[in-house]
Amino acid sequence: MTSLFGSRLTVINVGIEGFAAAVSDVGADVIHLDWRPPAGGDGTVARVNAMLLGDRRVDAANQRAMAAFLAVDPVVVGVRKASTVISGLGTHEHRLLHAGPPIAVAEMCGPMIGALIGAVLFEGWAETPETAEALLRTGAVNVDACHHHQAVGPMAGVISPSMPVWVVEDSHSGRTTFSNLNEGLGKVLRFGAHGPEVLARLAWMRDELGPALHRALRALDSGLPLTPIMAQALHMGDELHNRNGAATGQLLKQLAPALVRHAESSDAAARVIEFMAGNDHFFLNLSMAAAKLRLDAGSNFEGSALVTAMARNGVRFGIRLSGTGDTWFEAAARRVDGLYFPGYGPDDAAADLGDSAITETAGLGGFAMAAAPAITQFVGGTAAAAVANTRRMEAICVTRNEVFSIPIIDFASPPVGIDARLVLDSSVLPIINTGIAHRLAGVGQIGAGITSAPEMCFVAAIAGLAMRMGHDGTGPIIAAPGPVST
Amino acid sequence: MTSLFGSRLTVINVGIEGFAAAVSDVGADVIHLDWRPPAGGDGTVARVNAMLLGDRRVDAANQRAMAAFLAVDPVVVGVRKASTVISGLGTHEHRLLHAGPPIAVAEMCGPMIGALIGAVLFEGWAETPETAEALLRTGAVNVDACHHHQAVGPMAGVISPSMPVWVVEDSHSGRTTFSNLNEGLGKVLRFGAHGPEVLARLAWMRDELGPALHRALRALDSGLPLTPIMAQALHMGDELHNRNGAATGQLLKQLAPALVRHAESSDAAARVIEFMAGNDHFFLNLSMAAAKLRLDAGSNFEGSALVTAMARNGVRFGIRLSGTGDTWFEAAARRVDGLYFPGYGPDDAAADLGDSAITETAGLGGFAMAAAPAITQFVGGTAAAAVANTRRMEAICVTRNEVFSIPIIDFASPPVGIDARLVLDSSVLPIINTGIAHRLAGVGQIGAGITSAPEMCFVAAIAGLAMRMGHDGTGPIIAAPGPVST
Numbered sequence: 025m026t027s028l029f030g031s032r033l034t035v036i037n038v039g040i041e042g043f044a045a046a047v048s049d050v051g052a053d054v055i056h057l058d059w060r061p062p063a064g065g066d067g068t069v070a071r072v073n074a075m076l077l078g079d080r081r082v083d084a085a086n087q088r089a090m091a092a093f094l095a096v097d098p099v100v101v102g103v104r105k106a107s108t109v110i111s112g113l114g115t116h117e118h119r120l121l122h123a124g125p126p127i128a129v130a131e132m133c134g135p136m137i138g139a140l141i142g143a144v145l146f147e148g149w150a151e152t153p154e155t156a157e158a159l160l161r162t163g164a165v166n167v168d169a170c171h172h173h174q175a176v177g178p179m180a181g182v183i184s185p186s187m188p189v190w191v192v193e194d195s196h197s198g199r200t201t202f203s204n205l206n207e208g209l210g211k212v213l214r215f216g217a218h219g220p221e222v223l224a225r226l227a228w229m230r231d232e233l234g235p236a237l238h239r240a241l242r243a244l245d246s247g248l249p250l251t252p253i254m255a256q257a258l259h260m261g262d263e264l265h266n267r268n269g270a271a272t273g274q275l276l277k278q279l280a281p282a283l284v285r286h287a288e289s290s291d292a293a294a295r296v297i298e299f300m301a302g303n304d305h306f307f308l309n310l311s312m313a314a315a316k317l318r319l320d321a322g323s324n325f326e327g328s329a330l331v332t333a334m335a336r337n338g339v340r341f342g343i344r345l346s347g348t349g350d351t352w353f354e355a356a357a358r359r360v361d362g363l364y365f366p367g368y369g370p371d372d373a374a375a376d377l378g379d380s381a382i383t384e385t386a387g388l389g390g391f392a393m394a395a396a397p398a399i400t401q402f403v404g405g406t407a408a409a410a411v412a413n414t415r416r417m418e419a420i421c422v423t424r425n426e427v428f429s430i431p432i433i434d435f436a437s438p439p440v441g442i443d444a445r446l447v448l449d450s451s452v453l454p455i456i457n458t459g460i461a462h463r464l465a466g467v468g469q470i471g472a473g474i475t476s477a478p479e480m481c482f483v484a485a486i487a488g489l490a491m492r493m494g495h496d497g498t499g500p501i502i503a504a505p506g507p508v509s510t
Numbered sequence: 511m512t513s514l515f516g517s518r519l520t521v522i523n524v525g526i527e528g529f530a531a532a533v534s535d536v537g538a539d540v541i542h543l544d545w546r547p548p549a550g551g552d553g554t555v556a557r558v559n560a561m562l563l564g565d566r567r568v569d570a571a572n573q574r575a576m577a578a579f580l581a582v583d584p585v586v587v588g589v590r591k592a593s594t595v596i597s598g599l600g601t602h603e604h605r606l607l608h609a610g611p612p613i614a615v616a617e618m619c620g621p622m623i624g625a626l627i628g629a630v631l632f633e634g635w636a637e638t639p640e641t642a643e644a645l646l647r648t649g650a651v652n653v654d655a656c657h658h659h660q661a662v663g664p665m666a667g668v669i670s671p672s673m674p675v676w677v678v679e680d681s682h683s684g685r686t687t688f689s690n691l692n693e694g695l696g697k698v699l700r701f702g703a704h705g706p707e708v709l710a711r712l713a714w715m716r717d718e719l720g721p722a723l724h725r726a727l728r729a730l731d732s733g734l735p736l737t738p739i740m741a742q743a744l745h746m747g748d749e750l751h752n753r754n755g756a757a758t759g760q761l762l763k764q765l766a767p768a769l770v771r772h773a774e775s776s777d778a779a780a781r782v783i784e785f786m787a788g789n790d791h792f793f794l795n796l797s798m799a800a801a802k803l804r805l806d807a808g809s810n811f812e813g814s815a816l817v818t819a820m821a822r823n824g825v826r827f828g829i830r831l832s833g834t835g836d837t838w839f840e841a842a843a844r845r846v847d848g849l850y851f852p853g854y855g856p857d858d859a860a861a862d863l864g865d866s867a868i869t870e871t872a873g874l875g876g877f878a879m880a881a882a883p884a885i886t887q888f889v890g891g892t893a894a895a896a897v898a899n900t901r902r903m904e905a906i907c908v909t910r911n912e913v914f915s916i917p918i919i920d921f922a923s924p925p926v927g928i929d930a931r932l933v934l935d936s937s938v939l940p941i942i943n944t945g946i947a948h949r950l951a952g953v954g955q956i957g958a959g960i961t962s963a964p965e966m967c968f969v970a971a972i973a974g975l976a977m978r979m980g981h982d983g984t985g986p987i988i989a990a991p992g993p994v995s996t
Binding site for chain 2: 256259260261262269270273274276277278280281282284285287290291293294295297298301397398400401406407408431432433434435
């Protein structure tokens with residue numbers, strides 16, 4: 025086994041042992057911690073967390089990580105074919121990217137398998153869904169997490185080499201992140217659909233939408249800065265995870281003239297504008313890439329308890345901390361508590377899915393819910409609860425993002441920077457606004473709601489950070505857990 | 511003198527006698543009421559108002575008027591040259607329309623004179639500003655209120671025969687209203703500027719913008735219904751008077767594809783889209799025309815105390831009631847209490863100006879301010895005050911507009927339907943969010959703020975309605991006012 029923290033694919037599995045085998049199947053190193061939650065927080069984890077809370081090195085590292093996060097200026101500079109910009113996704117590598125922490129094909133949920141089948145068909149690596157699935161199950165097509173390639177994707181989050189991707193660049197450091205283009209609602213790949221209309225839309229996005237957006241962006245001198253659009257959208261009822269209508273409108277306002285001037289034809293320009301105007305989620309993928317760009321800048325600060333990723337693969341929820349590098353700390357993904365579309369209910373739902381919780385990790389989505397009281401029509405709850413959710417997240421965040429403000433709370437800035445120590449200490453879990461996918465491939469979205477990151481992820485992360493920082497080593501945590509709650 | 515209520519141009523002047531002469535100068539019949547406010551509301555007006563409050567005929571008439579108001583479905587069906595659609599504005603009539611109640615040229619404020627000079631130049635009726643002003647001052651060019659021609663215009667509100675105007679139609683009754691197209695900020699006609707760049711922009715709006723919008727609207731089967739756009743905008747931080755960015759974005763989303771498909775060239779389409787995208791107030795004139803369309807439907811219900819217009823000409827503020835036909839009840843226009851742009855202060859300000867208070871009359875703007883807490887950055891105050899303003903307007907409104915809702919107050923609908931009796935009874939004056947014009951022609955907007963309709967307008971209106979409804983006749987009101995407050 026390699027060093028616990030040296031390898032990108034080290035996974036610490038806490039609790040249910042069955043997960044560990046699955047993770048090791050995909051080639052990752054796995055450490056299984058036979059841990060169970062302490063009663064009332066009065067156990068070893070609470071004691072270790074108290075040590076970390078008293079450790080000034082962690083506070084100092086958090087400050088440095090947050091400064092790096094806040095210094096980022098995300099600018100969308102182009103739309104490129106994934107294979108030409110994403111490392112490890114060359115056209116001859118037969119690799120596909122998916123949402124969440126790494127997961128073996130054998131374990132995947134319906135929507136994710138369906139989306140991967142669609143991507144294999146889209147790439148022309150197979151002719152039928154059956155042969156596509158066989159390629160995946162035999163390992164002839166490699167799969168990996170988007171997050172391992174500076175990318176993020178909503179729901180199944182599948183990115184294949186030929187797909188167009190947004191390129192978002194930090195104007196200061198030149199660092200980049202990527203996300204796919206949003207397909208809209210209905211039968212779409214990200215919910216696992218892969219019928220002819222889905223593949224036809226993907227081909228149009230590759231051949232017309234992507235190049236048109238790229239030409240428009242190149243016509244703007246230095247790309248399109250995303251922070252002003254996002255700040256404005258927070259004044260217009262978006263929280264930039266499940267409400268992106270205002271940001272999409274701002275994007276359209278800024279791109280449409282250049283789109284028209286540089287289109288191949290009037291009809292092509294009209295089709296592109298119609299597609300963007302008809303999909304209020306179109307900006308979501310940019311919101312996600314901007315969030316990841318900030319969080320990547322805040323990553324790898326030795327000792328920092330800052331959460332740098334929250335992601336779900338439909339089976340497990342994983343988080344990363346700045347101070348523990350690329351290690352994923354995982355727990356079972358939850359069902360989402362929400363409002364279902366007519367004809368659907370909780371039994372139809374897949375578990376929590378997608379990279380889109382990167383928005384909450386960066387202080388948007390549920391953390392900025394006070395900006396978007398209208399979202400309660402979509403995810404449930406009351407306007408007062410929306411405001412209260414933002415207020416509650418202050419308890420687990422280290423600062424506020426001063427580039428944003430929320431009018432209804434007298435222009436207070438939303439909280440940002442989840443400190444894993446504060447999550448355990450307060451028992452306030454990060455809130456996530458999210459869509460609900462049907463558990464079967466291709467049915468699509470069946471609702472939306474509110475969920476939270478599982479506490480067990482934070483228990484594992486704090487254990488990992490404590491080991492690394494020399495607080496009591498691993499012994500007591502693993503060997504002497506608090507009494508099991510009965 | 512014609513019958514008090516038979517003529518469209520009858521004006522009841524209450525209080526300062528100087529106004530009466532000015533109004534009669536423009537050919538209107540004037541009745542001067544030598545009234546002064548009662549102390550503590552315990553005078554004749556309060557007594558007469560109490561009689562009207564107890565008069566079930568008024569309640570019943572209000573109900574019928576509001577039902578007509580609420581039944582309207584405003585749809586923008588085209589953009590036409592004003593002379594072809596607005597009666598009395600034929601190209602050979604040498605007439606110009608302006609905002610507010612009627613006013614003689616000799617009395618007008620700077621921005622309004624400046625705008626009229628610009629319109630004379632734009633029409634080619636004169637070659638220089640000096641000769642244009644002479645034409646206006648000698649009466650060779652006739653001026654009349656927009657409201658007398660089913661039209662409304664923000665600030666100076668000048669509409670000339672060649673200008674393109676929005677045509678907004680009630681899909682049920684076929685009734686129409688009109689408004690000019692918004693020019694954006696900076697040097698613009700509505701603030702009295704009339705330099706070459708202003709006239710060039712007006713020419714472009716006439717030759718390219720108007721026809722392009724018209725072709726796009728005609729390409730939509732039955733025009734573009736405005737209520738869904740306005741309802742959505744109220745969920746996105748607009749109050750549809752001083753914040754129209756979301757509504758403008760929705761308008762662009764819906765029109766852009768047809769604009770591109772039916773443009774004369776890609777460059778023309780790009781120019782039109784750029785102009786709309788660069789002006790967050792572009793939707794204001796549609797909001798105003800939709801408001802007037804609803805209020806016109808609620809007009810002329812015998813006995814109703816419903817306020818059907820509030821408008822300012824920069825000198826006087828005028829209101830109309832449903833139950834008193836086309837009579838204007840006027841008082842001196844107020845200064846606006848607001849935030850000034852750097853370098854300007856209250857001494858630079860023109861008095862309250864423009865037809866845009868038609869939005870508040872229809873339950874938008876200040877009445878829907880809870881939907882737009884971000885507006886406090888523009889007009890002053892706190893988010894809590896914005897919510898409180900909407901709540902306070904409930905005291906003077908007869909119902910709520912159920913087609914709209916405001917998320918932050920748990921989707922409550924905004925109050926609508928100002929009852930003049932309730933204004934006097936509660937001493938709650940209708941709130942108005944508005945821009946502040948410089949008092950000199952052409953300087954432009956120098957701030958924005960909050961004002962309210964003058965109480966004296968409501969005193970005069972209630973006196974007029976009481977006479978008409980036979981409550982104590984005119985004698986006691988005019989001859990026996992309450993004791994003057996000292």
